[in-house]
Amino acid sequence: MAVLPRTLMSFAIMTMLIELAMAATHTVGGPNGGWDATTDLQTWVSSQTFLVGDNLNFQYSPSHNVLEVSKADYDSCQGSNSIQAYNGGSTTIPLSSPGKRYFICGTIGHCSQGMKLEVDTSLATTSAPPPTASPAANLAPQKSPSTTPAPSPDTPLASSLAPETSSAAPSPAQSPELAFSPTPNAIVIPSSESPTSISRTGSSPEPSAASSLNNKGSLTLGFGIVMMLFLAF
Template sequence: MAVQRALLVCLAAAAFVFQLALAVDHTVGAPAGSWDTTTDLQTWVGSQNFLVGDRLIFMYTSNHDVLEVTAANYASCSTGSPIATHTGGNTVIGLSAPGKRYFICGTAGHCQQGMKIEVDTTAAAGTPPSGSSPGVPSAESPGSSPPPPPPASSNGVSLKTCLAVGLGLMLMMLLAL
């Protein structure tokens, strides 16, 4: 009985770590641009798949900001009563729950010039309910630096593949107990 309980605890912990490792950092507008009026942000959003646990990284100059707004304020480019305001050039926002979120630049005229995104986050298979994914903040403090990009693989093996193989080996060892 104790071995089965230990096995279940190990499997749950491995699944949680595996899911966090699969989270993706989306640098808004990258690779061709950033959070500015010259980047085709709508095309960028359309090319992305946002999952619970992922993070948005906004990189911008001091003449911009990031406002999270309601759907109505997004549609009208209204900066009144934002849900959250971020400044400082580097803003990291965790996508901790499924659903739509709306972001605009509060600088006069920028939203009308296309500096706005609607992010539709979907739940990944096995995603814990909203509010129960520790370690994934809903928003980090303005001005915080985004994490460094993951190291490039010289042999073409992805991080996901390495984690899957490692998880499989761990399960085989646990089953051998």
């Protein structure tokens, strides 16, 4: 619990040091004039910015003085009820609080000649330091957004997951086993035997009479050779 008061005290000291470092001393009527009847004090005060912590410095001759008065006495140039009275040729007044303060010269006739000053003091604005991120937030891994596109609602899930297959049929040049005949109604299959036409309707072909005789002759010749070899042994 002792950390909080210590922190507040440190902050207050820091604020005071900042205000002291930023404090400015405004010489009335300067740099080319002063607290006298020949200086345009209204133009000078309109060009200044007065902040809490600044100082107001009056430099004047022995024929003048400085009176701090109320708003009503300022407007009527009355110095008999002054809040504070200063003389001596050099007066420095600290502007320690915000608000308006009114000053006139108490010498008769000088206030009506322009030796009057209204000072509006405002609070100094100090920027707070930016918040620092905690170490845990800095060490937390950052998730990168997924680049996988979501499936379209118009596309079925099964079609999006199915592998792509090629629907192109192999060309005659890629399939050496099939050769198309010049006629569109038959497919010719190359073979060592005699070619046989295959109907496109899918029915089994019937062997011709010549091919049947050739097969019977081959069987008879083979049987005769076997019998001769059997008798020889």
